[in-house]
Amino acid sequence: MIEIATSPATTTLAISGDLDLAERDQFPEIAARVVGLRRQLLVIDMCRVTFMDSTGAAFLISLADSGRRRGGATVLRGCDDRDLFVLEVCGALELFRIDSDHHCTPTPPRAG
Structure with missing residues (x-):
């Protein structure tokens, strides 16, 4: 799930x-919404990502590239x-700023 704030x-x-x-299937709609908001800074919170493959990486790369072309940054x-x-x-790590100071809030274990 991807939430936008x-x-x-x-x-x-x-x-x-x-x-x-x-x-x-949800990537084009999310990308269009993010680009349409036209904010200078895009923060991508990956704390609760359980797995990312090259398709997910391509999505993040496209978001960072769009922002960069507008003079923005992606963290x-x-x-x-x-x-x-x-x-x-x-070959895309340089498109991103890495927030190494952020510490994710632990997710409580699931019951059951």
Whole structure:
């Protein structure tokens, strides 16, 4: 699931679950909404991402590239090493600022 929140200067995407091929149908609509908001800073909260493949990476890359062309910046927060590796293999890590100071709030274990 991808939730969008805005402030006067920032758009924040909070992503939870898998960011992969199975979720790709929602990517064009989300990208259009983010671009349409025209904020200078895009923060992508990856704290609750459970898996990202190259399709998810391509989605993030397209968002960062769109923002960069408008003079904006894209920040990744809560990204684990596995996700950073996928972006590095794609040759796109330089498109992002990495928020290394952010500490994710632990998710309580599921009952059952």
